[in-house]
Amino acid sequence: MNVAHPIAEKILARLGSRQGAAVPAQDVLGERSAVDQALSRLVRQGAIRRVRRGLYELPRIGKLLNEPIVQSPDDLVQTGARMNGLRVVPSGAHAANRLGLSTQVPANIVYYTNGRTRMLRLGPYSITLLNRGPKTMDVGGRVAPLVFSALRQLGRSGATRDAIHRLRLVLSRKDGMELKDNLRCATAWMIPVIEQIVGEETD
Helix, strand or coil: CCCCCHHHHHHHHHHHHCCCCCEEHHHCCCCHHHHHHHHHHHHHHCCCEEEECCEEECCCECCCCCCECCCCHHHHHHHHHHHCCCCEEECHHHHHHHCCCCCCCCCCEEEEECCCCEEEEECCEEEEEEECCHHHHCCCCCCHHHHHHHHHHHHHHHCCHHHHHHHHHHCCHHHHHHHHHCHHHCCCCHHHHHHHHCCCCCC
């Protein structure tokens, strides 16, 4: 089989439409065994790359260094979680760094999940998933889980005026509404902090 095969073309088109993002095999429509066979052959041919079982991407070479471009661990973890019907949230240290509340880059890649605690390999990354309860995993939306996780990492003493000011700068009014919608998941000390973050000057 070559890449001109109809199923192979469908796979390449699907991966191409994601602009470099990894795609679960289950997202490719077609008879399962035929799709799996086509995926395996495309991997052997070097036309696509297997990130892990059931997750594939198009190989991309960076123009600057002429080296393979690897997706961010967050993209891979989020895609893998959707494959398995799970939710994941960056750990506190990771979340604080992403929001600019900390300059320290975590040495280990850790995510919280409503699934079981385990370690997995995604492309070049070793990632730890830690099971957490509803107070962490029931926070909804795109930005609120990140902010809640970062605040838990900072703690009451670390949620300073500077930290609150930083969040007010980077969060939009829509993000602020999302935070207020999730106040039920906040611990007592976090509630007044979040209320300051989403004050009238939030933009």
